[in-house]
Amino acid sequence: MAVKKLKPNTPGTRGMTSQDFSSITTNRPLRSLIVPKRRGNGRNNQGRITTRHQGGGAMKFYRLVNFDLKIEGKAVVEQIEYDPNRSARIARIRDDHNKRHYILAVNGMKVGQTIVSSNDETPIEDGNRLPIKNIPLGSTIHAIEIQSGKGAQIVRSAGSGAQLIAKENNYAQVRLPSGEIRLVHLNCRASIGSVGNEQHQNIKIGKAGRNRHKGIRPTVRGVVMNAVDHPHGGGDGGRHGVGGGGKGGFGHAPKTPWGQKTLGYKTRRRKSTDRFIVRSASAGKRK
Numbered sequence: 001m002a003v004k005k006l007k008p009n010t011p012g013t014r015g016m017t018s019q020d021f022s023s024i025t026t027n028r029p030l031r032s033l034i035v036p037k038r039r040g041n042g043r044n045n046q047g048r049i050t051t052r053h054q055g056g057g058a059m060k061f062y063r064l065v066n067f068d069l070k071i072e073g074k075a076v077v078e079q080i081e082y083d084p085n086r087s088a089r090i091a092r093i094r095d096d097h098n099k100r101h102y103i104l105a106v107n108g109m110k111v112g113q114t115i116v117s118s119n120d121e122t123p124i125e126d127g128n129r130l131p132i133k134n135i136p137l138g139s140t141i142h143a144i145e146i147q148s149g150k151g152a153q154i155v156r157s158a159g160s161g162a163q164l165i166a167k168e169n170n171y172a173q174v175r176l177p178s179g180e181i182r183l184v185h186l187n188c189r190a191s192i193g194s195v196g197n198e199q200h201q202n203i204k205i206g207k208a209g210r211n212r213h214k215g216i217r218p219t220v221r222g223v224v225m226n227a228v229d230h231p232h233g234g235g236d237g238g239r240h241g242v243g244g245g246g247k248g249g250f251g252h253a254p255k256t257p258w259g260q261k262t263l264g265y266k267t268r269r270r271k272s273t274d275r276f277i278v279r280s281a282s283a284g285k286r287k
Contacts, residue, residue, distance in 0.1 A: 003199050006206075016206025020199070023089065025111055026079045030092060033102055034061040037085070039215065057215025060084040066101040067143065067151035069117045069129050077113045077127075080105055087158035087200045104143055104156060106193040119189075126193035132164065132172045133186035139164050142195050144174065145188035152191070159201060161194030171276075178281035222257065231255045 008014040042054035063083050075093040078100070083090045089105040093115065106127045115127040122130040124139065135141060140161040143152035155162045155177065166173040171183040205211055208218070227234025232254070254262045 003202050012207035012209070014206070015204055016210070017202070017204045019197070019203060021082065023080055023105075023196070024082050026081060029061065029063060029081060030100060030102075033064045033092075033100065035064065037062040041215075053217045053219050054215055055217050056212055058084070058213050063090060063102050065090060066103055067153075067156075068149075069101065069103060069151075071095045071097075071099075071101070071117050073118070074114050074116050075101070077109060077111055077115065079111065080109065086156070087197060088156065088195045089158075089197050104152070104191070105196045106142070106191065107159075107196040107198060108193075109196060124192055127191065129189055129191045131187055131189050132174075132184060133167070135164055135190065135192070137164055137167065139192060140194050141174070141190040141192060144184060144190040146184065148185055148187045148189075156195065157200075158195055159198030162190075173278055176281070179279075179283075180281040181278040183276040183278060230257050231259055 002020050004018045004020050006013040006016050006018060037060055039055075039057065041056075042049050042051035044050045062085055063081075065083075065086075073096045075095040077091050077093050079092040081090050081092060081102075083102075090102045091105040091109055092100060092102055094100050109127055113127065115129070116122050116125075117129040119131055121134060122128050124136060129143070132141075132144075141164055142155040142161050144154050144162060145151060146153045160177045162177060163175045164172060165175050165181070167186065170186055172186055173181055174184050175181050222230035222232035225233035231252075253264070256262055
């Protein structure tokens with residue numbers, strides 16, 4: 001799947017690239033598998049902004065993707081569709097009971113293709129879903145469960161794929177796209193292959209309005225704010241104020257508007273799952 005370059009008729013399209021929609025076979029989602037999506041604009045249930053720089057954007061419906069797919073049988077791919085809520089494409093499938101589902105479209109998936117979801121021995125073909133214990137070592141997998149029966153939780157974005165590298169006792173070692181090697185129980189299920197739309201990461205936004213369509217509002221740097229508004233703000237002239245310098249151009253470590261460190265500060269809180277991490281992502285990148 002290639003990235004389309006636009007003819008620079010306007011300044012906004014000069015550096016812009018677009019997705020290739022040639023793999024999409026229909027522009028009409030199935031009405032029974034969509035629900036209205038209300039925009040929170042970054043606010044919680046009390047109306048307070050908890051995630052900044054969100055708001056506006058194009059209206060869209062949420063597609064009810066089946067991340068568990070416990071159909072125990074075969075299904076036929078009917079359509080490949082665009083999903084505005086995720087980077088990957090989705091596939092509409094029809095199972096043996098004539099029921100339709102949305103799943104993540106695997107790389108190279110075509111209309112008319114047959115996929116199998118089963119807890120028993122299943123052919124090792126792209127798109128098939130089965131327990132990790134039945135997947136051979138070295139296979140590329142995606143849509144992986146962390147807790148058995150909970151459905152796909154990791155490796156779901158466009159172009160991503162994990163590698164099954166070892167099995168020992170009741171756990172398998174899986175190398176995630178981040179480089180982290182993690183233990184996953186052998187009864188957890190995963191899909192064969194990598195997620196489609198692999199060129200998504202190479203798309204250039206090109207203009208500010210395109211981000212606004214996605215619901216992303218502008219971001220203002222802390223160094224151009226007043227001292228009352230941000231730890232980086234203030235100063236008598238000069239780009240970084242008096243006494244600037246050091247890490248990031250500040251006289252101290254960079255911080256959020258509320259004073260929490262943003263570089264070199266560990267924010268991971270799930271210490272209970274640390275025992276499942278064989279090698280961290282940062283250690284994997286140093287190799």
